[in-house]
Amino acid sequence: MxxxxxxxxxxxxxxxxxxxxxxxxxxxxxANMPSTAFNWDSVKVVATKVGEKRQFFDAPTSTLDNLECHVTTLNPGELAHAPHQHPEEELTIVKEGTLEVLVNGELKIVGPGSVVFQSANTLHSIKNVGTTKAVYHAIKWKSNKTMK
Known part of the structure; x- marks a missing residue:
């Protein structure tokens, strides 16, 4: 050669x-997530040190950079995580139990059917203050307005 x-x-x-x-x-x-129906029983359950988690989706959509939804089950007395903040907004929908949530620097008690909105970059936390398991849906999204 x-x-x-x-x-x-x-x-x-x-x-x-x-x-x-x-x-x-x-x-x-x-790829963008298409319209989809998620059956509760078909979503994998992952044990955590404070309860369990079901990750429904975590993907871009046709209008959002990312849309994420998971369901957390917290055992009595457990804190999901230490107070923290992140650039995306978050919506929490309580399915079962009694939660103490940090919102705008105040601790509030919420129960089944309650909805909690956490604005971007605000300190927040979730704790199960009841005597039974607490279950909540967490939904977060990122758009072109989400600060990186």
């Missing part, structure tokens, strides 16, 4: 890496 042939082979390989890298990147980008 001549030096020229080796150079041509190397250049060809280098040029082919560009489209292959583009294709690999496109495959890593999540």
């Amino acid at each position: 001549k030096k020229r042939d080796i150079i041509v082979a190397i250049c060809t390989a280098a040029i082919m890496c560009v489209p292959m890298a583009i294709i690999a990147h496109q495959q890593q980008v999540k």
Whole structure:
């Protein structure tokens, strides 16, 4: 093999890496979530140290950069996590039990049917203050207005 042939082979390989890298990147980008019905019993239950979690979805949609929904079951007396904040807004819908939620610096008690909205970048937390398991849906979204 001549030096020229080796150079041509190397250049060809280098040029082919560009489209292959583009294709690999496109495959890593999540597709928009289509309209879907999620059956409660078909969503995998994952045990956590404070209860359990069902992850329904976590994907972009046609109007949002990302939409995420999970259901947490908290055992009595457990805190889902230490007070924290994040750039996306979050909606919590209580299905069962009694929760203490940190909202705008105040602790509030909420029960079944209650809805809690947490604005972006506000400190919040959730604790089960009841004597039975508490179950809640958490929904978060990111849009082009979500600060990164």
